[in-house]
Amino acid sequence: MRYARVSVDGRPMWGRVGERDVSLLSGSPLEGEPEVIGAVSRSTAVWLPPVVPPVFYAVGYNYPRHIAHAGAETPARPEVGYRANNALTGHGSPIVKPVEVEGRFEAEPELVAVIGRTVRHATPEEAREAVFGWTIGNDVSARTWQHSDRTFWRSKNSDTFKPMGPWIETDVDALAQTTVLRVNGAEHARFPTGDMVHDPFDFIVEMTRHLTLHPGDVLWMGAESTCQLEPGDTVEIEISGIGVLSNPVHLEGNRA
Amino acid sequence: MRYARVSVDGRPMWGRVGERDVSLLSGSPLEGEPEVIGAVSRSTAVWLPPVVPPVFYAVGYNYPRHIAHAGAETPARPEVGYRANNALTGHGSPIVKPVEVEGRFEAEPELVAVIGRTVRHATPEEAREAVFGWTIGNDVSARTWQHSDRTFWRSKNSDTFKPMGPWIETDVDALAQTTVLRVNGAEHARFPTGDMVHDPFDFIVEMTRHLTLHPGDVLWMGAESTCQLEPGDTVEIEISGIGVLSNPVHLEGNRA
Numbered sequence: 484m485r486y487a488r489v490s491v492d493g494r495p496m497w498g499r500v501g502e503r504d505v506s507l508l509s510g511s512p513l514e515g516e517p518e519v520i521g522a523v524s525r526s527t528a529v530w531l532p533p534v535v536p537p538v539f540y541a542v543g544y545n546y547p548r549h550i551a552h553a554g555a556e557t558p559a560r561p562e563v564g565y566r567a568n569n570a571l572t573g574h575g576s577p578i579v580k581p582v583e584v585e586g587r588f589e590a591e592p593e594l595v596a597v598i599g600r601t602v603r604h605a606t607p608e609e610a611r612e613a614v615f616g617w618t619i620g621n622d623v624s625a626r627t628w629q630h631s632d633r634t635f636w637r638s639k640n641s642d643t644f645k646p647m648g649p650w651i652e653t654d655v656d657a658l659a660q661t662t663v664l665r666v667n668g669a670e671h672a673r674f675p676t677g678d679m680v681h682d683p684f685d686f687i688v689e690m691t692r693h694l695t696l697h698p699g700d701v702l703w704m705g706a707e708s709t710c711q712l713e714p715g716d717t718v719e720i721e722i723s724g725i726g727v728l729s730n731p732v733h734l735e736g737n738r739a
Numbered sequence: 740m741r742y743a744r745v746s747v748d749g750r751p752m753w754g755r756v757g758e759r760d761v762s763l764l765s766g767s768p769l770e771g772e773p774e775v776i777g778a779v780s781r782s783t784a785v786w787l788p789p790v791v792p793p794v795f796y797a798v799g800y801n802y803p804r805h806i807a808h809a810g811a812e813t814p815a816r817p818e819v820g821y822r823a824n825n826a827l828t829g830h831g832s833p834i835v836k837p838v839e840v841e842g843r844f845e846a847e848p849e850l851v852a853v854i855g856r857t858v859r860h861a862t863p864e865e866a867r868e869a870v871f872g873w874t875i876g877n878d879v880s881a882r883t884w885q886h887s888d889r890t891f892w893r894s895k896n897s898d899t900f901k902p903m904g905p906w907i908e909t910d911v912d913a914l915a916q917t918t919v920l921r922v923n924g925a926e927h928a929r930f931p932t933g934d935m936v937h938d939p940f941d942f943i944v945e946m947t948r949h950l951t952l953h954p955g956d957v958l959w960m961g962a963e964s965t966c967q968l969e970p971g972d973t974v975e976i977e978i979s980g981i982g983v984l985s986n987p988v989h990l991e992g993n994r995a
Binding site: 535537538543558562563564565567568569570581583603632633634636637640641642690692693694695696697 | 794
């Protein structure tokens with residue numbers, strides 16, 4: 484099943500995604516079994532981030548080739564960081580590059596686990612059961628700020644820097660898929676989703692030793708490769724079995 | 740006015756805090772003008788974190804004496820970090836020290852600004868108007884983990900490590916108050932709230948150059964002093980004009 488959030492007359496609504504239509508739902512599939520109460524055409528749907536998480540978790544270095552490329556050390560344990568909800572945007576919406584950004588402005592294609600249960604002290608099996616489904620994230624990063632600042636507040640969490648979507652796929656073997664990164668149709672990266680140092684279930688087991696995960700929490704799993712984005716580009720991240728997250732890149736226009 | 744969230748028959752409800760009672764409200768004062776629909780006695784109220792923020796912002800080094808004590812550099816610009824909602828707990832609820840924690844386990848008494856408006860590109864005056872009210876936070880920290888880990892995920896964001904409350908005070912000159920930290924009634928720190936390198940309005944102006952603040956977002960303003968906590972202790976943070984945030988410290992008991 485594919486679940487999305489769409490904007491209907493300016494209001495966010497949950498939907499179940501079919502071939503042609505998005506069936507609108509009476510509530511969140513994370514909180515029960517909502518009823519179908521309408522439909523919109525898939526071709527004209529305005530896609531929102533498929534969930535607004537209570538906590539937005541993100542893994543840093545997690546793919547061996549990325550770690551080698553960065554000259555970083557392979558993490559001995561699953562250690563997680565955070566991103567911020569203000570930065571979320573949906574499939575099809577623009578990534579807005581601030582006019583102050585200098586240097587590399589990059590896409591990072593990531594698999595995202597969406598938590599479906601309240602879970603603490605998870606066993607490996609409970610960690611698997613805790614995942615409701617999977618979506619796609621683009622961890623857009625302004626590298627000069629990332630290196631100059633004490634935190635990732637503006638380098639990774641400026642408004643629109645966290646496209647997520649287009650939907651949550653509940654029926655996919657997410658670690659046996661392929662991630663492809665394209666800019667203006669040209670392929671810039673291709674890697675197996677599952678080629679991770681620590682997989683999502685390793686993270687859930689380790690994290691829930693000390694914290695409670697809640698329905699709707701998201702866990703972004705890191706990227707193997709990145710590529711440069713320029714205003715005017717369209718960036719696409721495809722993960723087989725899930726879908727395609729596509730966003731145009733705009734230059735911030737309303738402030739100098 | 741003082742606004743709180745309390746647990747009524749296991750459900751979270753907003754309330755307006757009076758001398759003896761908490762008047763229960765029909766909704767959030769951050770989203771309109773709710774009506775009074777009941778009351779509970781203040782003496783028996785079960786206090787929840789007064790808001791669950793869309794984004795949980797926290798300032799690190801911000802008080803000159805703390806910076807000097809740590810041998811850190813004075814931040815040239817307001818740079819903000821993050822904490823996680825799973826760690827929030829209310830006034831009166833226990834701080835649970837994990838059995839794995841070794842070394843210093845400390846309280847950090849902090850003034851908290853609660854955002855009341857959607858704001859981007861704020862002027863200094865708009866920054867002042869964006870604050871709905873003020874509460875108190877305890878940025879409980881496990882120092883060994885803080886120094887060993889790549890992120891603050893478990894050192895500052897394990898469950899119950901972020902007591903916040905008891906309520907939001909809307910009518911106080913928050914930067915002209917005194918913060919007092921007590922453990923078992925003995926005073927361990929006392930400092931002027933306003934003795935900051937960058938005040939909350941400086942942060943809001945700088946942050947909103949790149950991000951949108953939303954109603955309910957919180958901004959924890961850093962601490963001047965810290966002190967050690969042991970299981971069995973009760974830690975109190977008082978900020979004059981706001982109130983007292985008090986929490987007992989327990990040792991995690993259900994897992995070895």
